Amino acid sequence: MGGANGKVAVIAEMEEVGRPSRITLELLGLGRRLASPRGEVWAVVLGSGVKEACGELASRGADRVFYLDHPSLSPYNPEAWTRVLKPFLRERGEGVVLAGHTPLGQDLLPRLAFSLEAGVVTDCVGVRADEEGLLFTKPVYGGNALAGVRVTTPLALATVRSRVGEALPPTHTGEEPVPLPLDPPGETRVLVRERHRLEAAECPLEEARVVVSGGRGMGGEEGFEVLRELARTLGGAVGASRPPVDSGWAPTTCQVGITGKVVAPDLYIAVAISGSSQHLSGMADSGKIVAVNRDPEAYIFQVSDYGVVGDWREVLPAFLTKVRELVSE
Amino acid sequence: MGPHIVVLAKMVPDPEGPPSSFEVKTAEKRVVARGIPPVINPFDENALEAAIRIKERLGGTITLLSAGKNLSRAVILKAVASGADASVLLEDDSLDQALLDSRKTAALLAAALRTLDPFDLVLCGRQASDTNAGVVGLGVAELLGLPAVTLAQRVEVSDGKVVVERVLSDGYEVVECPLPALVTVSGEIGDLRYPSLQAIRAAKELPQRVLRPDDLGVDLPPSWVETVSLEPPRRERRCRLVEADSPAEAGEKLALLLREERVI
Ligand SMILES: Cc1cc2nc3c(=O)[nH]c(=O)nc-3n(C[C@H](O)[C@H](O)[C@H](O)COP(=O)(O)OP(=O)(O)OC[C@H]3O[C@@H](n4cnc5c(N)ncnc54)[C@H](O)[C@@H]3O)c2cc1C
Ligand SMILES: Nc1ncnc2c1ncn2[C@@H]1O[C@H](COP(=O)(O)O)[C@@H](O)[C@H]1O
Numbered sequence: 227m228g229g230a231n232g233k234v235a236v237i238a239e240m241e242e243v244g245r246p247s248r249i250t251l252e253l254l255g256l257g258r259r260l261a262s263p264r265g266e267v268w269a270v271v272l273g274s275g276v277k278e279a280c281g282e283l284a285s286r287g288a289d290r291v292f293y294l295d296h297p298s299l300s301p302y303n304p305e306a307w308t309r310v311l312k313p314f315l316r317e318r319g320e321g322v323v324l325a326g327h328t329p330l331g332q333d334l335l336p337r338l339a340f341s342l343e344a345g346v347v348t349d350c351v352g353v354r355a356d357e358e359g360l361l362f363t364k365p366v367y368g369g370n371a372l373a374g375v376r377v378t379t380p381l382a383l384a385t386v387r388s389r390v391g392e393a394l395p396p397t398h399t400g401e402e403p404v405p406l407p408l409d410p411p412g413e414t415r416v417l418v419r420e421r422h423r424l425e426a427a428e429c430p431l432e433e434a435r436v437v438v439s440g441g442r443g444m445g446g447e448e449g450f451e452v453l454r455e456l457a458r459t460l461g462g463a464v465g466a467s468r469p470p471v472d473s474g475w476a477p478t479t480c481q482v483g484i485t486g487k488v489v490a491p492d493l494y495i496a497v498a499i500s501g502s503s504q505h506l507s508g509m510a511d512s513g514k515i516v517a518v519n520r521d522p523e524a525y526i527f528q529v530s531d532y533g534v535v536g537d538w539r540e541v542l543p544a545f546l547t548k549v550r551e552l553v554s555e
Numbered sequence: 556m557g558p559h560i561v562v563l564a565k566m567v568p569d570p571e572g573p574p575s576s577f578e579v580k581t582a583e584k585r586v587v588a589r590g591i592p593p594v595i596n597p598f599d600e601n602a603l604e605a606a607i608r609i610k611e612r613l614g615g616t617i618t619l620l621s622a623g624k625n626l627s628r629a630v631i632l633k634a635v636a637s638g639a640d641a642s643v644l645l646e647d648d649s650l651d652q653a654l655l656d657s658r659k660t661a662a663l664l665a666a667a668l669r670t671l672d673p674f675d676l677v678l679c680g681r682q683a684s685d686t687n688a689g690v691v692g693l694g695v696a697e698l699l700g701l702p703a704v705t706l707a708q709r710v711e712v713s714d715g716k717v718v719v720e721r722v723l724s725d726g727y728e729v730v731e732c733p734l735p736a737l738v739t740v741s742g743e744i745g746d747l748r749y750p751s752l753q754a755i756r757a758a759k760e761l762p763q764r765v766l767r768p769d770d771l772g773v774d775l776p777p778s779w780v781e782t783v784s785l786e787p788p789r790r791e792r793r794c795r796l797v798e799a800d801s802p803a804e805a806g807e808k809l810a811l812l813l814r815e816e817r818v819i
Contacts, residue, residue, distance in 0.1 A: 329722065332706070333705045339779070340658075340697035346690060348682075348690060364687065366586070367685050369687075370579070370788070371577065371786065372785070373584075374785070375782055378778065379779050416730060417732065420729045421723075421728040478722075479724065487724070493813075502571070504570070506790055516818075517794070527796070530792060531792050531795065532795050534802075534805045534806065540802035541802045544807045545807065545810050548807045549813075553819065
């Protein structure tokens, strides 16, 4: 049955050249938990300039680091990556392969699953090892249910959300990184032409300790100005449910939920958000949740710790003034 | 001649239905939808919209392909009326959602695609709202040997290739590949247009083929994964509502309460 068998491989992603992303470090932490005490955690890193990252991967939990430094692997190209990883994982034959539930992981792991005939579980919000192997948990039906899933093939693949694993402090030191062979890179049918980055937010959503999110009831862009002001005052980031993103009141990168970002800040303030399952899927694990909504029956109140029933236009200005006063004390 | 585009469309219980309409049957490990209508999976509607936009520019034809048990003809009709030319329904009691996983579904759809007129492009949703998987599309591509691009926010066809804007967490990238190809579509592409009543009436005359798995001669492969438990999410908290004489006072009191509780 698809289990760790003490063998965990983490597909590393880079934040920028030579620096592993946060989810990668979290997966190494998770990998250690799944593999211990006798198991081995491997990290696999592909791209260009990736050799520099090997040291950090080793110090954050990887027993062995495999890398392939080649320009054809950067940016991520699904066919070039699959070509390298397929024989590598076929040879490994068992254990679990973890990747972030990111645009890269979501694209890569199902491809590997079908080409290796191995089971894949996407969007995991939990992974744990027990006597029977690994148990993966994931939301289904838009977050209205949580499924516990086991993989029945010897090799299991899983994409995991952020904050499921915990990054380890830099302690471990591993062996020298091992270069992977590039069995001629060759042409790929899929070509990545250009890359466009949106302007980075003042404070990235996933890192923020406070998130102030607005929903459809904000009514327009002006509403989001108020939220931005509140977020700034609290040293946090602005989020949104899907309707404001669809309406263009907030950038796509702000969306929180099952098809947006998953956040778990210490404090999540949901303003004019009703609390759909799809939204809750992205923030229900936050430390404290505060809701402001004019509808006392709104479901969001049932999943919040503190609430105010009222129109945000009347509630928020007074709240903001008082918060300013309190945080400047 | 314009391209032939096949859109893979799955029927699901309306994901925007209230949480109370999704009854989680823990013992049977299945979710029963109550009092909400079936709809086309929203991302598949986005895929259909992408197909219609290509057809508006280049002509060609669109075939809707859906597999399942008891597919609602009204739902299919409305989707087809938005701008497709034909529909193929792969239907059988054995195609119960609870019994199909991504691997079986991909095998069925790949087999069905082999029986259609040659196509240039297959468009599907980035993920189905019930499985929340995002696996079937890539599986179909792998089984048919098609190049695939995921998470499209824009899809254009020209000179025998497809050019896709692919959503990233901090922007997008432009990716292209030769046709025939498969592309999975994300919500950013935009909502499916509404068909006119006239179009719905006219769509009744469009060709519709119903296939059975037996017609395809596929042996469904065994599952790679097994659902061992299904539970409702545990999210409920006890909420302290701030009482006050005016909304402004409530806002002020909320701030004080959060400070008192060391939240801010
Ligand atoms: C496949 C799929 C994926 C999805 N993914 C996501 C996702 O990732 N993230 C997401 O958020 N949604 C997602 N959705 C959409 C989701 O189903 C809901 O439609 C959405 O979350 C609702 O957003 P909302 O709460 O802002 O709007 P609504 O449900 O319309 O709620 C608005 C709330 O604002 C309140 N309100 C109105 N005016 C005021 C006022 N002046 N003052 C105070 N309160 C006011 C109302 O009482 C109401 O409760 C997805 C849907 C589908 C089908
Ligand atoms: N039964 C089905 N019939 C038609 N298309 C499907 C079916 N199941 C999945 N798909 C397509 O595959 C996509 C991904 O499904 P999934 O991997 O289950 O998330 C969906 O958005 C559909 O486009």
